[in-house]
Amino acid sequence: MAKVKGDIIIDIEKCKGCELCKAACPQESLELSRKLNTKGYHYIVKIEDNCTGCTNCALVCPEGIIKVYRKTEKKKEQVATISNVTGDITVTVNS
Amino acid sequence: MNERTMTEEQHFEQMIEEESICINDNIVYDKPETLTDTPMHYCPGCGHGVAHRLLAEVIDELDIQDKTIGVAPVGCSVLAYNYLNIDMQEAAHGRASAVATGIKRVLPDKFVFSYQGDGDLAAIGTGETIHTCNRGENILIVFINNGIYGMTGGQMAPTTLPGMKSTTSPNGRDIITMGNPLKITELIAQLPGTYYVTRCAVNTPVNVRKAKMALKKSFEYQKENKGLCFVEIVTNCPSNWKMSPLESNKWLEENMLPFYPLGDIKKPTN
Amino acid sequence: MKKEYVLMKGNEALAEAAIRAGCDAYFGYPITPQSEILEYLSLNANERTGMVVLQAESEIASINMGYGAAGAGKRVMTSSSSPGMSLMQEGISYIACAELPCLLVNIQRGGPGLGTIQPGQADYFQTVKGGGHGDYKLITLAPSTVQELVDFVDLSFDIAFKYRNPVMILADGALGQMMEKVLLPEQKERIKEVPSWATVGKSKDREKNVITSLSLDPHHMEEINLQLQAKYRQIEKNEVRYEMTDCDDADYVIVAYGLVARISQKAAHLAREKGIKVGVFRPISLYPFPYEALNKLADNVKGFLDVEMNAGQMIEDVKLSVLGKKPIEFHGRMGGVIPSPEEILQKLEEKFAGELV
Numbered sequence: 001m002a003k004v005k006g007d008i009i010i011d012i013e014k015c016k017g018c019e020l021c022k023a024a025c026p027q028e029s030l031e032l033s034r035k036l037n038t039k040g041y042h043y044i045v046k047i048e049d050n051c052t053g054c055t056n057c058a059l060v061c062p063e064g065i066i067k068v069y070r071k072t073e074k075k076k077e078q079v080a081t082i083s084n085v086t087g088d089i090t091v092t093v094n095s
Numbered sequence: 096m097n098e099r100t101m102t103e104e105q106h107f108e109q110m111i112e113e114e115s116i117c118i119n120d121n122i123v124y125d126k127p128e129t130l131t132d133t134p135m136h137y138c139p140g141c142g143h144g145v146a147h148r149l150l151a152e153v154i155d156e157l158d159i160q161d162k163t164i165g166v167a168p169v170g171c172s173v174l175a176y177n178y179l180n181i182d183m184q185e186a187a188h189g190r191a192s193a194v195a196t197g198i199k200r201v202l203p204d205k206f207v208f209s210y211q212g213d214g215d216l217a218a219i220g221t222g223e224t225i226h227t228c229n230r231g232e233n234i235l236i237v238f239i240n241n242g243i244y245g246m247t248g249g250q251m252a253p254t255t256l257p258g259m260k261s262t263t264s265p266n267g268r269d270i271i272t273m274g275n276p277l278k279i280t281e282l283i284a285q286l287p288g289t290y291y292v293t294r295c296a297v298n299t300p301v302n303v304r305k306a307k308m309a310l311k312k313s314f315e316y317q318k319e320n321k322g323l324c325f326v327e328i329v330t331n332c333p334s335n336w337k338m339s340p341l342e343s344n345k346w347l348e349e350n351m352l353p354f355y356p357l358g359d360i361k362k363p364t365n
Numbered sequence: 366m367k368k369e370y371v372l373m374k375g376n377e378a379l380a381e382a383a384i385r386a387g388c389d390a391y392f393g394y395p396i397t398p399q400s401e402i403l404e405y406l407s408l409n410a411n412e413r414t415g416m417v418v419l420q421a422e423s424e425i426a427s428i429n430m431g432y433g434a435a436g437a438g439k440r441v442m443t444s445s446s447s448p449g450m451s452l453m454q455e456g457i458s459y460i461a462c463a464e465l466p467c468l469l470v471n472i473q474r475g476g477p478g479l480g481t482i483q484p485g486q487a488d489y490f491q492t493v494k495g496g497g498h499g500d501y502k503l504i505t506l507a508p509s510t511v512q513e514l515v516d517f518v519d520l521s522f523d524i525a526f527k528y529r530n531p532v533m534i535l536a537d538g539a540l541g542q543m544m545e546k547v548l549l550p551e552q553k554e555r556i557k558e559v560p561s562w563a564t565v566g567k568s569k570d571r572e573k574n575v576i577t578s579l580s581l582d583p584h585h586m587e588e589i590n591l592q593l594q595a596k597y598r599q600i601e602k603n604e605v606r607y608e609m610t611d612c613d614d615a616d617y618v619i620v621a622y623g624l625v626a627r628i629s630q631k632a633a634h635l636a637r638e639k640g641i642k643v644g645v646f647r648p649i650s651l652y653p654f655p656y657e658a659l660n661k662l663a664d665n666v667k668g669f670l671d672v673e674m675n676a677g678q679m680i681e682d683v684k685l686s687v688l689g690k691k692p693i694e695f696h697g698r699m700g701g702v703i704p705s706p707e708e709i710l711q712k713l714e715e716k717f718a719g720e721l722v
Contacts, residue, residue, distance in 0.1 A: 160566075160567060161566045161567055161568045161569065162566045163566060163567075164437070164564045164565070164566060166433070167577075173579060174579075174581075176573070176575045176577065180567065180573055181566075181567050181573055182564035182565065182566055182567045182573050182574045182575070183564065183573065183574075183575050183576070183577075184432070184433060184436045184463075184564055184575070184576040184577070185463075185575070185576065185577035185578065185579055186429065186432070186433075186459075187429060187432075187455055187456060187459050190425065190426070190429035190432075190456070193421070193425075193426040193427075193429035193430050193432075193433070194429050194430065194432050194433035194436075195433060196419075196426075196430050196433065197390070197392065197429065197430035197431060197432060197433025197434035197435075197436075197437075197441075198433040198434060198436065198437050198564070199433075200390060200417045200419060200430070200434060201389055201390050201417055201434045201437050201439045201441075202437050202565060202566075205565065205566050222422055222423060222425070222426070223422070223425075223426050223429070226421075226422035226426065
């Protein structure tokens with residue numbers, strides 16, 4: 001089973017705290033910070049570690065300041081065992 | 096040997112667990128290059144920012160930054176050229192489609208679009224809009240409809256809904272004395288010169304994706320000399336609607352979209 | 366090279382000159398008495414040079430199409446007559462502030478309002494003093510013959526590009542409609558170079574180009590104005606044009622521009638037959654106005670008669686030139702009436718009655 005992990009980076013200095021990303025987030029990961037940025041806006045922060053990298057927040061962000069990352073980790077399964085090797089082995093991988 | 100390899104693998108897995116995934120290889124969404132880093136002057140939650148970004152994304156994806164000329168209107172998006180890293184012209188109020196016509200006629204191989212609000216396109220510029228569409232100029236018109244004059248402080252627009260309050264219809268738009276909202280998109284869809292006419296919104300992720308597709312298709316049609324493409328984007332105006340951004344999007348869904356329903360109004364033929 | 370003399374109507378000759386000057390685009394709207402320009406260009410200009418010719422839905426649209434095409438660095442022209450020119454004023458102000466070169470032609474008719482389709486010169490203030498909003502200047506050339514109407518086209522494009530400023534050819538309905546023998550210029554190639562400021566698509570190796578007349582920062586907007594004013598001072602230094610006819614020994618000088626100057630030359634001729642030494646001073650560039658030349662001339666004459674087809678507009682600049690040195694009288698006809706040489710001479714005699722005896 002593939003595990004999807006996402007994360008976002010918000011340019012908080014440009015955030016105007018409109019909360020549209022918060023409303024668009026299916027994971028409810030986002031919340032307004034109590035702190036203010038230098039423009040005087042409460043900015044958005046990620047408060048949960050459950051981001052899936054779905055990009056919804058970035059799509060609705062009027063400022064274009066959310067960068068989204070996603071990594072799908074495949075569980076490693078053992079496919080072969082090589083034992084008692086004495087010489088060189090050349091492995092080619094088809095991409 | 097085996098043990099040692101296992102240890103390394105475990106260590107690697109542990110590293111992934113602990114380390115941030117925020118590395119370039121994992122980026123799935125980033126600001127398009129054609130969108131500048133200049134902070135936008137728009138109010139919090141305003142749809143202009145999304146519309147700008149979508150244009151920039153499409154220009155990046157089609158790799159036409161060096162072939163695109165945009166025309167900014169008079170209105171809130173008068174400074175659109177500060178946010179889009181492309182050659183642009185700023186037109187007089189309502190005249191953006193005439194200016195775009197002038198550019199496209201002398202540079203027929205370039206991609207030309209105008210970006211206009213409802214007051215600009217559907218009130219003072221109605222004549223230019225209709226005739227540009229009717230001539231079938233091979234350009235894209237992006238029409239931002241938020242039902243109000245934003246820049247000048249919330250006056251009634253040609254698209255203001257019946258009963259909707261504005262500073263010049265403080266008791267709500269009375270259609271008997273103030274006239275009806277103008278569905279100019281439906282109107283220009285009747286004209287033989289228009290090729291693709293559609294209405295989008297940018298209030299939800301799904302709508303944002305659809306709006307982007309509409310813009311992208313329009314540029315592709317322009318490349319094929321299909322004629323005029325017209326993309327209306329129904330947006331909010333939190334400040335002048337006197338609502339929070341979230342309330343404005345809710346109001347948009349409940350009031351604007353029933354009156355200005357989303358979808359293709361004129362589907363491309365052939 | 367064989368010289369190409371033809372008998373042509375003013376409006377058509379101007380249109381032909383535009384094609385031959387390598388004009389890239391013309392946007393226009395029909396209005397009497399200049400519709401022949403659009404008609405002539407619609408005939409085959411596009412086939413001949415690839416020039417864009419487009420009939421717009423209004424003068425407002427044509428001036429703004431001109432803005433767009435001029436912003437793309439092309440040689441652009443539009444034309445109209447008085448009421449249509451009024452509609453273009455907003456666009457002209459934008460073009461001037463955005464510093465776009467282009468050629469405007471006003472084949473004036475009598476006003477105000479819908480007025481008449483007969484010739485007039487009542488758009489002098491509108492053209493020279495700024496018909497649109499804000500502090501801008503329109504370089505203005507006033508031809509008095511069909512030949513000048515032709516010659517000023519290429520000249521106007523050169524000046525427009527030299528200063529990145531709109532240039533107006535200000536003529537009147539009679540000049541547009543009358544036929545005269547003209548020497549046509551040779552066909553020029555359309556210019557291929559792209560000005561560095563033009564919006565043609567941002568290449569990777571340069572910053573984006575923006576054509577705009579907006580700045581929300583008052584200090585920056587003032588800076589833009591100061592730059593415009595500095596440019597206008599240069600224009601005032603370099604682009605003054607005028608013609609003096611029989612002014613060397615003249616006691617009286619008629620000041621007139623355009624067609625009226627030619628009529629005045631006839632009047633001066635008639636005066637000399639009667640023994641009155643009259644010359645004619647003809648400003649060719651109405652902006653920049655030949656203040657200095659006229660001021661100098663005031664030292665040698667007894668008086669001036671300003672003749673215009675309006676209620677007295679250029680006379681204000683004549684007064685600013687003469688600065689009270691000598692008396693200035695005025696004769697004007699309005700509503701599309703063209704003064705006759707005899708009438709001008711009669712007025713001259715009346716106005717300076719005491720002195721002429």
